[in-house]
Amino acid sequence: MNENETYYQQVQLPSGVVHVYAGPTLFRDLDYKVFEMANNNLQIPNQVYMSYTPDVHVGIGTCIGTTAVWNTEDGYVSPSIVGSDIGCGMRVHMTNVHKDELKDVKLRRKLVRAIEKYLPVEDHARGHFSDIRLEHVVTKGLHGLPKKYIPDGYTPRKATSLTHVERSKFTLDENVLNRFPEKIWHRSHRQLGTLGNGNHFAEIQAIEIVDENREIAEAWGLFDGQVVVMIHTGSRAWGGSVSQYCSSDMAKVMRAEGLGTADPKLQFAPLAHPLAQNYVNLMYSALNYAVVNRHLIAYAIREAGKDIFGSKFEMTTLYDLMHNYAWEEQHEGQSYFVHRKGATRSLPANHPDNPEPYRQTGHPALIPGSMGTASYIMVGAPGGKANFHSICHGAGRIRSRSASKRLITLDEFSASMKVGTDEEIVVNQRSLESILDESPQAYKDVDQIIESVVGAGLARVVAKCKPLATVKGAK
Structure with missing residues (x-):
């Protein structure tokens, strides 16, 4: 038996095969609804x-944790296999602080309060970036920001803001933006x-490097005990509006083309259709928004770090990537249109799509992981080539929010x-009860x-990040 078979199953369904990458316990515990979906x-x-x-x-129309692929020439695009939080993803920044400097729980609380000063977390919060033009953000991505928000722009040897990201700008037909109302x-x-x-x-978080990949970690600038900042968010109201406004377009195409499945919430259209292309262009604008949003949150946290640790505090970009999107990729010389919903692209060494620094x-x-893990x-x-270089995007829920609270x-x-x-693990919320549905018990075991x-041969661990303090948005 191949050693990878324990972590991989081909499941034959009436409509085709779904490839499942999961250990025996995780596979056994899968809800039957994921296979219906x-x-x-x-x-x-x-x-x-x-x-x-x-x-x-289970998600809406499509499960979170899905990779779905078409040939570009006769492919389809599905807003359901992108998700409503378009461009949602992760960002990690490295600091020059060691975890020992944050041993005092009072100092961790002080840091969290400083972050809240620069990063609004209350419901309907307004960001502190009114001097940024939104049309530049959604059309130019990170390149649409004023220079002052690219803090390493004047030090090319240290510059990581524009180079250490999965994509700093998505090009689109700007005419599609005219359909959005002023509100x-x-x-x-x-919300920026x-x-x-x-x-x-x-x-x-605090870093623990895995010994067998220490050389990679050090090449990236990581060291044991290093404090890092991990950010998880997406395209906010802009991405939600793209999904909302394109829903009727997709319904029109599906009716006209005689398309549909047993799930009325599963939307899709031929990639070549003009209304499908409208969606793709609007989706790209949301991807631009999402990467800028994470960048600005990191900018705010950097300002808070300087308040606590002084002017010598550094916070350089390790990487920014997405886990809700669809785009064109080349695999074995063939052009594919790849959807990832709650799935992360993870490229190996020497893959041509890696950014130059990597x-x-x-x-x-x-x-x-989940909170507390x-x-x-x-x-x-x-x-990873076998799975179009897709891996997990987190722990994955095992309980709904209502069931978690119950x-x-x-x-x-x-x-x-x-x-x-x-x-x-210090949390900014005044009461844990308000975020009970985000407790670790609501999620799968991230270690599994x-x-x-790793067991399926898709990726390797470079470092483990243990939480020290968490900032959550209010509901």
């Missing part, structure tokens, strides 16, 4: 490939540089966060998720 997804014409990562769980522009502008709620966060090592793949920094392995006790959550001890990814 896969069967519907496989009915979209001309599909080349579909897979699930080990954190897969959407206004709301989206106000804000987290939102749900599972979005900014977290202060060409020789492969780029960092950023995998968050470790997160991971990984790197792609050659075996079944998980506050004491269980508090114990997970080590409340009342010197090791407490990572074990599955």
Whole structure:
């Protein structure tokens, strides 16, 4: 038996095959609804490939943890296999601070309060970036920001803001933006540089390097005990509006083309159709918004860090990537249109799509855990080619928000966060009860998720990130 078979299953469904990357326990515990959803997804014409990562769980129209692939020439695009939070993804910044400098729980609390000063977290929060033009953000991505928001722009040797990202700018037909009413522009502008709620966060973490990949970690600038900042958020109201405004377009195309499945919430259209192209262009504008949003949150946290640690505090970009999107990729000389919904692209060393700084090592793949548990920094392995270089995007929910509030006790959550001890993971919320549905007990075991990814030969662990303090948006 191939050693990877334990972590990989081909599941034959009436409409086709879904490839599942999950260890035995995770596979056994999968909800039958994920396969119902896969069967519907496989009915979209001309599909080349579909897979699930080990954190897969039921979503709207499509499961979170899905990779779905078409040939570009006769492909389809599905807003359902992108998700409503277009461009949602991860960003990690390295600091020059060691975890020992944050041993005092009072100092961690002080840091969290400083972050809240620069990063609004209250409901309907307004970001502090009114001098940024939204039309530049959605059309030019990071290149649309004023120079003052690119803090390393004047030091080319240290510059990482524009180079250490999966994509700094998505080009689009700007005419499609005319359909958005003024209120959407206004709301989206106000939300620049804000987290939102749900599972979005900014977290202060401490690094533990895995010995067998220490050379890669050090090449990236990581060291044991290093404090890093991990950010998880997306395109806020702008991405939600793209999904909302394109929904009627997709419905029109599906009626005209006689398309559909048993799930009325699963939307898709031929990629070549003009209304489908409108969606693709608007999706790219949301991807631009998302990467800028994470960048601005990091900018705000950098300002807070200077308040606490002084002017010598540094916060350089390790990497920024997405896990909700669709775009064109080249695989084995063939052009494919690849969707990832709750799935992370993880390229190995020497893959031509790596950004130049990571060409020789492969780029960092950023995998968050649940609150109170470790997160991971990984790197792609050659075996990932079998899954179009897709890996997990996090821990994956096992309970709905309502069920979590009903079944998980506050004491269980508090114990997970080590409340009342010197090791407490400080949270900005005044009461843990308000975020009970984000407790670790609501999610799968992230260590099992990572074990599955490594066991399947898709990626390797470079570093483990242990939480020190977490900032969540209010509901």
